[in-house]
Amino acid sequence: MxxxxxxxxxxxxxxxxxxxxxxxxxxxxxxxxxxxxxxxxxxxxxxxxxxxxxxxxxxxxxxxxxxxxxxxxxxxxxxxxxxxxxxxxxxxxxxxxxxxxxxxxxxxxxxxxxxxxxxxxxxxISAADARLMAAQLIAVAQAAENKEEINDPSHA
Amino acid sequence: MxxxxxxxxxxxxxxxxxxxxxxxxxxxxxxxxxxxxxxxxxxxxxxxxxxxxxxxxxxxxxxxxxxxxxxxxxxxxxxxxxxxxxxxxxxxxxxxxxxxxxxxxxxxxxxxxxxxxxxxxxxxISAADARLMAAQLIAVAQAAENKEEINDPSHA
DNA sequence: TATAGATATTTTAATCTTAAAGTATCAGCA
DNA sequence: TGCTGATACTTTAAGATTAAAATATCTATA
Missing domain, CATH: 1.10.10.10 (Winged helix-like DNA-binding domain superfamily/Winged helix DNA-binding domain)
Structure with a gap:
């Protein structure tokens, strides 16, 4: 499933x-x-x-x-x-x-x-793929951190 | 650089x-x-x-x-x-x-x-992207493990 | 059967890690 | 000056982690 x-x-x-x-x-x-x-x-x-x-x-x-x-x-x-x-x-x-x-x-x-x-x-991993994946991961990390601010506004 | x-x-x-x-x-x-x-x-x-x-x-x-x-x-x-x-x-x-x-x-x-x-x-991350990235990571992990076998054939 | 080597687990010593308590110092203010 | 709260760091207690040593048991074989 x-x-x-x-x-x-x-x-x-x-x-x-x-x-x-x-x-x-x-x-x-x-x-x-x-x-x-x-x-x-x-x-x-x-x-x-x-x-x-x-x-x-x-x-x-x-x-x-x-x-x-x-x-x-x-x-x-x-x-x-x-x-x-x-x-x-x-x-x-x-x-x-x-x-x-x-x-x-x-x-x-x-x-x-x-x-x-x-x-x-x-x-x-090719150098190009490495750069691409690194960029993807930055986006993921930012999404995760934004999510936390919503749950815990104390960081503001 | x-x-x-x-x-x-x-x-x-x-x-x-x-x-x-x-x-x-x-x-x-x-x-x-x-x-x-x-x-x-x-x-x-x-x-x-x-x-x-x-x-x-x-x-x-x-x-x-x-x-x-x-x-x-x-x-x-x-x-x-x-x-x-x-x-x-x-x-x-x-x-x-x-x-x-x-x-x-x-x-x-x-x-x-x-x-x-x-x-x-x-x-x-969308569900589709998650599946895609997971697949990419499997490939990366396999490449890393193959690399190790070359350096250390004891795992064979 | 005696024993030698292998296997399964625990114990030990060292490092890493955190939260919480402790120590020393600083900065502001009455 | 003397107090109060904040700051900088260390210490402590507990758990996680590993490699290596120690125990206990098993297995094969002479």
Whole structure:
């Protein structure tokens, strides 16, 4: 049987299946080839896009994870000398987290490999199709977010 | 700049973004409306598709998670009387996990709500588009898996 | 039968994750 | 100055997750 609701459920299950598959593969690769994890990679990627560093709260904001979560990951990366906490002049509550030179070197290697793994896994999709699907997904995501605003006007 | 590799990377980031968004929403809903979690829901969903129950190892196989992972979730569900462990006649090592009658009732409600949440979130996609995108994603997933077999023939 | 290797599950140690509570600091105002 | 509420971060408790080690049982075979 096929109803619109079931069709959307099946789409979601496909989406989830593919994402988990790729995600799992990336985690394996990061562990085996760089002895690191996806959350650590995500933190370093965010810092890499902001060479001047990010406050802990900004970091948890862009990564969309909790504050406490970032604390632990930052602790472990700092222990290995890949990131460092810098005091914020004028606000003794805040700390800026930024990549160390060693962290920059390490992340550059990881990012290159990361792009390559994804290119390999998604090689069955042409560049044109990839752009098309990405555009479709943007539309889907926007529809989903609009729907939420209707249900929860607090975001306004 | 746009290279095939970057196009695929961007597609992956979109895919991941949408999936995390929907996934997070589902987790929130399960927690707020049913005081449960997605991993618990996943276990119950798998058992629901197999009314006679599944051995622990079969369950971790179906869900593609580790054995130890299922042990903990099953423990907590069993504590609440939603699932039960049944000995396997003729093999004292193995245990079958199955939904209790209470678990069946509870899951039926969760599954209905779950389908509704997804239908709401993906309402911006027509049923026809949903079927089309699902078909596209199957092709993508197959391409990704074929790629892996080439790199790792052990799966043959 | 004894045992060696395979199989099914649980346990353990580490990381990730969140919500909620706790600590320190800041900013505005009486 | 001293208070109050907000802000920035860390800590805590609980669950999820994995790989690897530990247990228990089974199976085949010498």
């Amino acid at each position: 096929s109803t619109p609701s079931k069709d959307r459920l099946r789409l979601w299950l496909r989406l989830l299946g593919l994402t988990r598959h790729v995600d799992g593969h990336l985690r394996d690769k990061l562990r085996l080839e760089f002895k690191t994890t996806l959350p650590r990679f995500d933190v370093m990627a965010a810092l890499s896009r902001h060479p001047e560093g990010l406050k802990m709260s900004q970091l948890s904001g862009v990564l969309r994870v909790s504050n406490g979560n970032v604390t632990g990951i930052a602790d472990r990366l700092a222990e290995e000398g890949l990131v460092e906490r810098v005091p914020v002049p004028g606000d003794r509550r805040a700390m800026i987290l930024r990549l160390t030179p060693a962290g920059n070197v390490e992340f550059a290697q990881q990012a290159t490999a990361h792009e390559g793994w994804i290119n390999d896994m998604l090689h069955g | 746009s290279t095939p590799s970057k196009d695929r990377l961007r597609l992956w980031l979109r895919l991941l973004g949408l999936t995390r968004h929907v996934d997070g929403h589902l987790r929130d809903k399960l927690r707020l409306e049913f005081k449960t979690t997605l991993p618990r829901f996943d276990v119950m969903a798998a058992l629901s598709r197999h009314p006679e129950g599944l051995k622990m190892s079969q369950l971790s196989g179906v869900l593609r998670v580790s054995n130890g992972n299922v042990t903990g979730i099953a423990d907590r569900l069993a504590e609440e009387g939603l699932v039960e462990r049944v000995p396997v006649p003729g093999d004292r090592r193995a245990m079958i996990l199955r939904l209790t009658p209470a678990g069946n009732v509870e899951f039926a409600q969760q599954a209905t709500a779950h389908e509704g949440w997804i239908n709401d979130m993906l309402h911006g």
